[in-house]
Amino acid sequence: MISQLEKEVTLRFLRSRKKDGFLNVISIFSFIGIGLGVAVLIIVMSVMNGFRTELVNKIIGFNSHLTIKPYSKKIEANKLQNEKILNNLKYYLESNSGEAVILKNETTKGILLRGYLKLDFEKLEIINNENFNGIKNSLQKDSISIGKELSFSLNLEIGDNIVLMSPSSLHTIIGSLPRQKSFIVTSIFDSGLADFDNNVAFINLNSLEEFFNYSSDDRNLELFLKDPQNIENQKEIIQKIFEDEFVFSWADMNSSLFSALKVERNVMFIILSLIIIVAAFNIISGLTILVKNKTKDIGILKSIGVQNKSIVKIFFLVGILIGTSATIFGIFLGVTFSLYVENLRQFLSNTFNISLFPEEIYFLSKMPSEINISSITLIALCSIFITIIVSIFPAMKAAKLDPIKSLKYE
Numbered sequence: 001m002i003s004q005l006e007k008e009v010t011l012r013f014l015r016s017r018k019k020d021g022f023l024n025v026i027s028i029f030s031f032i033g034i035g036l037g038v039a040v041l042i043i044v045m046s047v048m049n050g051f052r053t054e055l056v057n058k059i060i061g062f063n064s065h066l067t068i069k070p071y072s073k074k075i076e077a078n079k080l081q082n083e084k085i086l087n088n089l090k091y092y093l094e095s096n097s098g099e100a101v102i103l104k105n106e107t108t109k110g111i112l113l114r115g116y117l118k119l120d121f122e123k124l125e126i127i128n129n130e131n132f133n134g135i136k137n138s139l140q141k142d143s144i145s146i147g148k149e150l151s152f153s154l155n156l157e158i159g160d161n162i163v164l165m166s167p168s169s170l171h172t173i174i175g176s177l178p179r180q181k182s183f184i185v186t187s188i189f190d191s192g193l194a195d196f197d198n199n200v201a202f203i204n205l206n207s208l209e210e211f212f213n214y215s216s217d218d219r220n221l222e223l224f225l226k227d228p229q230n231i232e233n234q235k236e237i238i239q240k241i242f243e244d245e246f247v248f249s250w251a252d253m254n255s256s257l258f259s260a261l262k263v264e265r266n267v268m269f270i271i272l273s274l275i276i277i278v279a280a281f282n283i284i285s286g287l288t289i290l291v292k293n294k295t296k297d298i299g300i301l302k303s304i305g306v307q308n309k310s311i312v313k314i315f316f317l318v319g320i321l322i323g324t325s326a327t328i329f330g331i332f333l334g335v336t337f338s339l340y341v342e343n344l345r346q347f348l349s350n351t352f353n354i355s356l357f358p359e360e361i362y363f364l365s366k367m368p369s370e371i372n373i374s375s376i377t378l379i380a381l382c383s384i385f386i387t388i389i390v391s392i393f394p395a396m397k398a399a400k401l402d403p404i405k406s407l408k409y410e
Contacts (some may be wrong), residue, residue, distance in 0.1 A: 009301070009314050026286040031326045033279025038330025039337065041272045045375045046338035048265050048329050050257075050368030055193075056229075060250050062123040062191040062200075064093070064222030066238055069246040070126060074217035084237050085223075093120040093222045094261045096205060103180075104165040111202050112380050113164070115208030121145075123224075124175045126189045134158050134187025138335040143186040147197030151188050160185045166211050181211055240341070278333060281328075283319045287394030290318065308399040315395035325382050335376070341369045366408025 068075055080092060097114045121127065121139040129234070131148075139145060144164075156162065166179040168217065184201065191197055209216060225234060231249045239247045265278060267340060301311065337344065345367045 026282055026289065027322060028259060030279055030282035030286055030328070032274055033282060034335060034371075034383060034387070036273035036281055036322055036329040039334035040275060040375055040377055041269065041379045042331065042371075043332025043337050043341065044268055044272060045379070046334075046369045046371050047274040047341060047367065048261070048268065048347075049372050049375065050370035052261055053370050054368045055261075058192045058253055060228045061113070061129075061194050062193065063250045063253060064095075065225045065228040066072035066223040066235060066249050068221040068223070068238065068242050070218060070247060071222070073244070075219070075221050075242070075245055075406045079241050080221070080223075082241055084118050085241065085346065088225050088227055088234060090226050091123060092224065093117075093123065093203065094219045094221050095120075095210055096212075096214055096219050098208065098214070099167065100211070101165040102150075102154065102201075103157065103165060108153055109150075109154065110199075113201065113208055114202050115205035115210075116181040116202060117205050121202060124393075127187075129190070129191035133189075136187075138186035139202060139209050140186070141204050142181075142183055143204065145187040145189055145202040146185055146191040147200060148188055149194045149198035150201065151185075153198065156185055158185055158188060164211070171348040171384065179213075180210065181207075211326055214242060221251050234386070251296075264381060269288075275387055276383050280383075280390045283387060284390045284394055285324055286322075287315055287319050287391065288397070290315070292393070308324060312395045315398045316391050319391025319394070320384075320387060323391070324384055327387075330383070331380060335371060337369050338369045342366045 027239065060402075077092070077094075080086070080089065093116060095114060095116055096194060097112060100113050102109045102111055116124070116139065118139050120138060122136050126132065134145065144162065154162075161182055161184055163180055164307070166181075187320050188203075189197070203211075205219070208214070225231075228250065231251050235247055235249050302308075
């Protein structure tokens, strides 16, 4: 418990005096340093959280949430009627895929072909966004839907003809020849990720099986869930039901990317935490100077019977109040900037005529920001913990002062 005397003396030591001018400067710099450190951490974590969320949304908007791939026999789709699956299942599609080469004039490019039935193709999220060009139900037998980046690189438009070459061979009287087929570009999609738009195209599932000489028993099941975030638990449920098939999720397909983002996020947290640590060390300097300036006051307090633990509490509270108030200020500053980070980016871009967060590099039209309460709580706790640690030594030093020597030499 903190007594009234300890509160009064703590507040008295915190009040500014002319003779303590240098001490006040150190306290102000400690306050500003910790506050800015907390604010920068919150802003960076919010932007990285927002970037990850936007990236996840684009990935799960383009790919299935869970894919069931057969090993040797056809998948039994009726197993999906299990109650554990139906609770979170939005819909499922039959699909298959294969690699092919596009031939356009004198240009060739390798792409991944993904096949869907005509009615299933219309259910995909990228088909229903505002950036989709073409007819939604246009995935006919000899039609193809390509990405925006691929259309730019090959100078293709809706209605153009392209030739696809399959790695599967066609046996003729003169030997084996690569299978080729002509397709009409009937739509152009925009997933928001250049890697997908440049390397993936959609064709009719029946055409794909004919083109690659696949059997209908080789078809995959693509599951789209109501809540695709908690994917690992859903994957375990599906795998137990489809024991003889290979089950993988959108997270498995992009594990290296998200591992890199996680490492980058943790490294940024550690590096930026050093700002708070450096600023907090100013508290040690400030409290040490405060102890030296208040030697006489400490001697008087001890001579009237104030115990050592009360002296420790007083100087400890001074450091804690500076650190806690700076942390609160930093949280307010960080949250405010995080909410208006896109407005700030636009202002700086327009004022200085520079391109911040260019869309062609980050694939996002605006700087994302997502405030995470748990991240803010962790940052605040780390800041206060650092403040507590650096306040202990000066407080203990103040308690060890000899009251007789303090009053004799002051």
